[in-house]
Amino acid sequence: MACGFRRSIASQLSKVLELPPENLIKSISAVPISKKEEVADFQLSVDSLLENNNDHSRPDIQVQAERLAEKLKCDTVVSEISTSQGTVNFKINRELLTKTVLQQVLEDGPKYGIKSELFSDLPQKKIVVEFSSPNVAKKFHVGHLRSTIIGNFIANLKEALGHQVTRINYLGDWGMQFGLLGTGFQLFGYEEKLQSNPLQHLFEVYVQVNKEAADDKSVAKSAREFFQRLEMGDMQALSLWQKFRDLSIEEYIRIYKRLGIYFDEYSGESFYREKSQEVIKLLDSKGLLQKTMYDQVTIL
Numbered sequence: 272m273a274c275g276f277r278r279s280i281a282s283q284l285s286k287v288l289e290l291p292p293e294n295l296i297k298s299i300s301a302v303p304i305s306k307k308e309e310v311a312d313f314q315l316s317v318d319s320l321l322e323n324n325n326d327h328s329r330p331d332i333q334v335q336a337e338r339l340a341e342k343l344k345c346d347t348v349v350s351e352i353s354t355s356q357g358t359v360n361f362k363i364n365r366e367l368l369t370k371t372v373l374q375q376v377l378e379d380g381p382k383y384g385i386k387s388e389l390f391s392d393l394p395q396k397k398i399v400v401e402f403s404s405p406n407v408a409k410k411f412h413v414g415h416l417r418s419t420i421i422g423n424f425i426a427n428l429k430e431a432l433g434h435q436v437t438r439i440n441y442l443g444d445w446g447m448q449f450g451l452l453g454t455g456f457q458l459f460g461y462e463e464k465l466q467s468n469p470l471q472h473l474f475e476v477y478v479q480v481n482k483e484a485a486d487d488k489s490v491a492k493s494a495r496e497f498f499q500r501l502e503m504g505d506m507q508a509l510s511l512w513q514k515f516r517d518l519s520i521e522e523y524i525r526i527y528k529r530l531g532i533y534f535d536e537y538s539g540e541s542f543y544r545e546k547s548q549e550v551i552k553l554l555d556s557k558g559l560l561q562k563t564m565y566d567q568v569t570i571l
Contacts, residue, residue, distance in 0.1 A: 455480025
């Protein structure tokens, strides 16, 4: 639709400038909608038409814009022509614009806006969009919502343009917080509450164990030991961690379904657990690691 208006404007300009319309179409840009004022629908930058870009020899752009505008005439497509800051502005006939838009919407349906010839030569790509990314065992909150909405919009847009899109939710599902959570659940957790309202119960456990760890060094030590067991691949610790992860994802999927959002893959920091061990062995063989008093590894 917009391309049709551009071609009409380019056709009139080509007669005045004695240039092929095809050379002018790309120089005619749509004007973003402004709440403050309605200046024009399309504009032509006179600067883009001048071959000589030397500021000392180039004629005044605004003067050139005004001279060009004087040679142009309104027609059935363009209802108003004006100039501003070196541009020639074109306002489209509102009755024609309304009829054209409505007709195009009826013809294209859900494809309206993406069948433009501007996208006809767009190369098809494989695109990964990673978004949302909440932390496992924590409630989905408004802080995640912005990333979720923007990411989903980008994924939908790319998909509508014909790209092969993979939607990834990269979860915060590893780290020392799971040492605290594992220890906390062993101390304060209830299986019934975990099954009925998993994220709420895990949040309550996490808050409680943090308070206990701040006052009781033995609880903090147990949390470090639990996370060490996770990193070493202890089956009991991993089984509990996996349960927290699975229940969290189930709850997230329920929320995403209400928002009309889906993911092709749920990944996370735990994906690199085994891979990180290879890196640690390599660094250790080069003498680049040092153990702290808590048996945690520090890179020198």
